Amino acid sequence: MAHQDTEKKLVTFRVKRYNPEGGERTRFSQEYKVEVMKGQSVLDCLNEIRWKQDGSLTFRRSCKSGICGSCAMTINGVNRLACETQALALGSSTITVEPLKGFAVIKDLAVDIDPMVEKLLAVKPYLITKTPPPSDAERLQSPEERARLDGLYECILCGACTSSCPSFWADEQYLGPHAFLKAYRFIADSRDEAPGEHFDALDDKHGLWRCHTIFNCVEACPKSLNPTKAIEALRRELVKEKIG
Amino acid sequence: MRALQRYRIHLGTAAWILHRLSGLGLILYLLLHIWVIHHLAKGQAEFDGIMHSFNNPLFKFLEVGLVGVILYHLWNGLRVTLFDFGLFIEKQKQVFGAAVVLWLATWAVVAYAMLTRVGGLLAAVVRAGGGGLS
Numbered sequence: 309m310a311h312q313d314t315e316k317k318l319v320t321f322r323v324k325r326y327n328p329e330g331g332e333r334t335r336f337s338q339e340y341k342v343e344v345m346k347g348q349s350v351l352d353c354l355n356e357i358r359w360k361q362d363g364s365l366t367f368r369r370s371c372k373s374g375i376c377g378s379c380a381m382t383i384n385g386v387n388r389l390a391c392e393t394q395a396l397a398l399g400s401s402t403i404t405v406e407p408l409k410g411f412a413v414i415k416d417l418a419v420d421i422d423p424m425v426e427k428l429l430a431v432k433p434y435l436i437t438k439t440p441p442p443s444d445a446e447r448l449q450s451p452e453e454r455a456r457l458d459g460l461y462e463c464i465l466c467g468a469c470t471s472s473c474p475s476f477w478a479d480e481q482y483l484g485p486h487a488f489l490k491a492y493r494f495i496a497d498s499r500d501e502a503p504g505e506h507f508d509a510l511d512d513k514h515g516l517w518r519c520h521t522i523f524n525c526v527e528a529c530p531k532s533l534n535p536t537k538a539i540e541a542l543r544r545e546l547v548k549e550k551i552g
Numbered sequence: 553m554r555a556l557q558r559y560r561i562h563l564g565t566a567a568w569i570l571h572r573l574s575g576l577g578l579i580l581y582l583l584l585h586i587w588v589i590h591h592l593a594k595g596q597a598e599f600d601g602i603m604h605s606f607n608n609p610l611f612k613f614l615e616v617g618l619v620g621v622i623l624y625h626l627w628n629g630l631r632v633t634l635f636d637f638g639l640f641i642e643k644q645k646q647v648f649g650a651a652v653v654l655w656l657a658t659w660a661v662v663a664y665a666m667l668t669r670v671g672g673l674l675a676a677v678v679r680a681g682g683g684g685l686s
């Protein structure tokens with residue numbers, strides 16, 4: 309058994325690259341071979357390529373434990389976190405790695421997520437209160453009120469959902485599932501006193517109504533969250549508010 | 553849309569693409585339908601003439617196909633409507649399975665009725681009851 313566990317397999321990584329400095333090759337695909345051990349993540353393999361084979365390969369990573377959200381990329385045609393995807397578990401001898409779709413590529417696998425952050429800010433992703441807090445305590449919630457935020461607060465803003473969404477591919481101004489999920493996280497919060505302010509950006513032609521319930525965001529989310537559920541709940545709240 | 557070619561087609565994506573295509577098919581059919589019906593304004597002979605030209609096996613076959621397109625759009629449309637009401641969102645794949653079963657079952661029944669005497673009989677009853685155009 310011990311022998312089996314340390315057995316290595318040769319895997320080819322086909323990485324889609326982009327070199328902004330141009331030169332001979334600007335956009336190209338490059339293959340690297342890595343001896344992969346069971347349990348090794350795609351991020352481990354990319355690190356190995358960068359450290360031992362090609363120092364020019366660029367990608368983002370930080371926590372290596374699925375919490376910072378920086379290593380989202382398209383692996384074998386699906387958006388995932390490189391640090392949470394075991395290379396051998398993919399079961400393919402060639403693994404394709406591409407930058408997140410729908411964003412401008414800065415270099416190789418690093419994309420410009422500024423537009424995504426702007427859309428996030430548009431829904432005011434913070435608690436808005438109008439009354440002063442109690443002088444002697446925090447703003448309290450009942451366990452039930454707190455439970456309403458389960459499945460919403462866990463988002464790590466990796467962008468895997470928005471980048472997997474055909475509505476976003478067709479309309480780059482589309483707010484995107486990450487912004488909707490975050491908006492609902494505050495609208496559903498019993499302590500928030502101005503849900504309307506989060507809604508402002510949502511009721512727009514680039515907002516809620518552009519979701520076509522394709523569920524790519526649900527498939528892509530590495531935290532197993534369900535942005536579609538949030539979008540549908542937001543739509544119902546908006547309709548109720550408009551027609552009473 | 554180049555991204556669509558490079559990203560995995562999940563079940564939900566397939567359901568959506570088929571929904572869009574069937575919707576497009578329905579629009580084309582409606583245009584054709586309006587064009588055919590507008591012959592009514594030109595008098596009975598014209599209308600009978602155009603109707604006659606559709607009375608052949610090829611169009612019978614296309615009609616059965618049209619029913620399939622309509623029924624897909626119907627059942628998947630109901631699937632999405634359930635989600636709009638907040639129902640079964642977490643079970644979207646199973647709901648799609650159910651929609652496909654209902655789609656194929658209803659299509660089979662209607663196609664059978666259209667292609668066999670049942671269809672002919674029904675048409676005869678409708679003709680006799682409605683009095684037709686004459």
Ligand code: SF4
Binds near residue numbers: 463466486529531
């Ligand atoms: S909802 Fe999921 S996929 Fe989308 S940004 Fe948050 S963690 Fe990432």
Ligand code: FES
Binds near residue numbers: 391392
């Ligand atoms: S490196 Fe932080 S989520 Fe992967």
